[in-house]
Amino acid sequence: MDLGDIDLNLLLLFQRLMQERRVSTVAExxxxSQPGVSNALAKLRRKLGDPLFVRGPGGVVPTPFALRLADPVAQALATLHAALNPATGFDPLRATGxxxxxxxxxxEVVFLPALVERLAREAPGIALNTVRETGVNLSDEMADGRVDLAIGLLPQLKGGFYQRRLFDQRYVCLFRRGHALDDAPLTLAAWREAGHLVVVSAGTGHGQVDDWLKRRGVQRRVRLTVPHFMSVGYILQRTDLIATVPERLALQLAQPFSLSLRALPxxxxxxxxxxxxxARVQHDEGNRWLRGVVIDLFADAAKNTRATKGARANDDDLR
Structure with a gap:
């Protein structure tokens, strides 16, 4: 198909429908008018030979062809918009939203306290909102512009995403102060025989701990399994259970819950x-500023040094 056959306004309408999924909202x-949107959509359907959107609960639902088309159209429009509107700079002190x-x-435990503190000082008009990767389709939400960034061990975010490695998270053993293991060597036998609290965190890569142990035939006495990490401090504080958790989380929990952390055997x-x-926000100045804040706060200095010396910096790594 020749590009001359496509009206740019039809592509803008397509992108708005992908974002909003409601004809009335896009019309506004x-x-x-709503009939005007419907007529324009009908014209685009004829040009592309696909229904693009069908009726669904509370709005319209994109077809598989529309989903494949969404990212290339969004990137093309973003590139054109950037070319026609030279950047005037992002001022965090004056920014709102x-x-x-x-x-x-x-x-939420490891990153939010420092991040909220920094934004309160440097971008007081910016509010933060967080979403759990298990509560939404994070890939779609980011592609549609409803989520700006993601931080963590998120192997499900693949094609179309840029990434910057922040640090390598080690795992440690965590238990209450005064536990029998507090003053004794943490041998593999002692670790295996202790009662374990295990977190099964669906949708993240932290399940690799259990996979790694199973592949090597390492058995644990699992006494309690929970679906998230938020209760770990409360449970360990009042029981003789131990937990294998990411080191940075352990450091945050140790003092308020009177816990000890030890290297694993x-x-x-x-x-x-x-x-x-x-990729749609790669050149967005507000997004770039927020990325810089996260990198400044949490990236390991050693990682930053290697990135600048390498053949390709991590923040240009398109997955």
Whole structure:
């Protein structure tokens, strides 16, 4: 198909429908009538030979062809918009609005306190919103522009995403102060025989701990299984259970819950924690500023040095 056969306004309408999924909302945004939107959509359907959107609960639902078309159209329009509107700079002190970050419950404990503190000082008009990767389709939400960044161990974010490695997360053993293991060597036998609290965190890569142990035939006495990390401190504080958790989470929990952390008797593979964003916001100045804040706060200095010396910096790594 020749590009001359496509009206740019039809592609803008297509992108708005992908984002909003409601004809009435798109009509209002584009200063059109609902019949006008329907007529324009019908024209685009004829041009592309696909229904593009069908009726669904509360709005319209894109067809598989429309989903395949969404990212290339969004990137092309973003590139054209950037070319026609040279950047005037992002001023965090004057910026207003809400930025949304996808992260795990671990991320909320490890990242949010420092991040909220920094934004209060440097961008007081920006509010933060977080979503759990298990509560939404994070890939679609980021592609549609409803989530700006994601932080964590998120292997499901693949094609169309840029990533920046922040650090490699080690795992440690965590238990209450005064536990029998507090003053004794943490041998593999002692670790195996202790009662374990195990977190099964669906949708994240932290399940690799259990996979790694199973592959090597390492058995644990699992006494309690929970679906998230938020209850770990409360449970360990009042029981003799131990837990194998990411080190940065353990450091955050140790003081408020009177817990001790020890190196594991057997080294588990470290978990690579990434900052991820969709290609559609690669050149967005507000998104770039927020990425810079996250990198400044949480990226290991050693990782930053290697990135600048390498053949290709991590923040240009398109997955």
């Amino acid at each position: 945004q584009m200063n059109m 809400t930025m949304t970050i996808g992260m795990t419950d671990i991320g 057997s080294t588990l593979p470290a978990a690579p924690i990434h900052l991820l964003w969709h």
